[in-house]
Amino acid sequence: MIELQGLHKAFGANRVLRGVDLTVPRGESMVIIGGSGTGKSVLLKCILGLVKPDAGQILIEGQDVTRVDREAFLARFGMLFQGGALFDSLSVWQNVAFRLLRGPGKRPKAEAREIAIEKLRRVGLKAQVADLFPAELSGGMQKRVGLARAIAAEPEIIFFDEPTTGLDPIMAGVINELIREIVVEMGATAMTITHDMSSVRAIADDVAMLHDGVIQWTGPVADMDAAPDPYLQQFIHGRADGPIEAVR
Numbered sequence: 001m002i003e004l005q006g007l008h009k010a011f012g013a014n015r016v017l018r019g020v021d022l023t024v025p026r027g028e029s030m031v032i033i034g035g036s037g038t039g040k041s042v043l044l045k046c047i048l049g050l051v052k053p054d055a056g057q058i059l060i061e062g063q064d065v066t067r068v069d070r071e072a073f074l075a076r077f078g079m080l081f082q083g084g085a086l087f088d089s090l091s092v093w094q095n096v097a098f099r100l101l102r103g104p105g106k107r108p109k110a111e112a113r114e115i116a117i118e119k120l121r122r123v124g125l126k127a128q129v130a131d132l133f134p135a136e137l138s139g140g141m142q143k144r145v146g147l148a149r150a151i152a153a154e155p156e157i158i159f160f161d162e163p164t165t166g167l168d169p170i171m172a173g174v175i176n177e178l179i180r181e182i183v184v185e186m187g188a189t190a191m192t193i194t195h196d197m198s199s200v201r202a203i204a205d206d207v208a209m210l211h212d213g214v215i216q217w218t219g220p221v222a223d224m225d226a227a228p229d230p231y232l233q234q235f236i237h238g239r240a241d242g243p244i245e246a247v248r
Contacts, residue, residue, distance in 0.1 A: 007056035018213030034210035040193035078155035093130035140171040176202035
């Protein structure tokens with residue numbers, strides 16, 4: 001579904017991506033791990049066209065993303081943002097239905113509200129939440145609303161940017177289970193970026209480690225613990241000593 005070939009991106013002298021090659025099969029959940037500042041978010045932004053790569057190619061179902069209709073291309077994606085990114089001035093249901101109320105596939109308001117409430121129920125929130133505002137919700141509830149918005153338009157591809165950041169371990173586990181259930185249920189292709197290893201084990205079919213601008217290791221999540229790569233082993237076990245230099 002997604003293929004990255006020789007992707008490069010630099011910001012001035014800072015070479016963030018240095019030739020990323022990665023394939024994400026249709027209907028699979030790929031989790032990209034790596035330390036802070038290794039370029040995980042830049043990689044997602046390149047795929048979405050928010051950042052233009054300096055070199056390389058991005059293919060979605062074999063099509064170069066620079067040669068497709070932009071609006072139709074973005075309509076295939078859903079996204080759960082790291083900080084929730086809910087609109088404070090909109091009610092919960094309006095946040096969930098944001099895409100449904102705009103653009104070429106615009107739905108009537110009543111229909112969009114109905115879909116929003118259905119998606120809220122899917123992520124474990126009652127219909128009464130629909131007319132509240134984001135500020136009236138807990139962090140875990142806000143994350144669920146963000147997830148409901150990500151799936152509202154039935155996207156083929158869903159991106160999850162640090163989906164459990166700021167959540168306690170129990171709520172993080174709930175969100176991980178929800179993400180896994182929904183991705184499987186929808187048959188969507190998922191790409192998640194995280195450094196939370198509990199999320200990796202809960203969500204991933206495949207794992208790719210981004211380090212020093214390239215994919216250091218990739219493979220099925222079941223092979224991760226036994227993989228001989230020293231960079232991967234240092235990262236997944238959180239060791240201070242190893243080939244990855246820790247900032248002291």
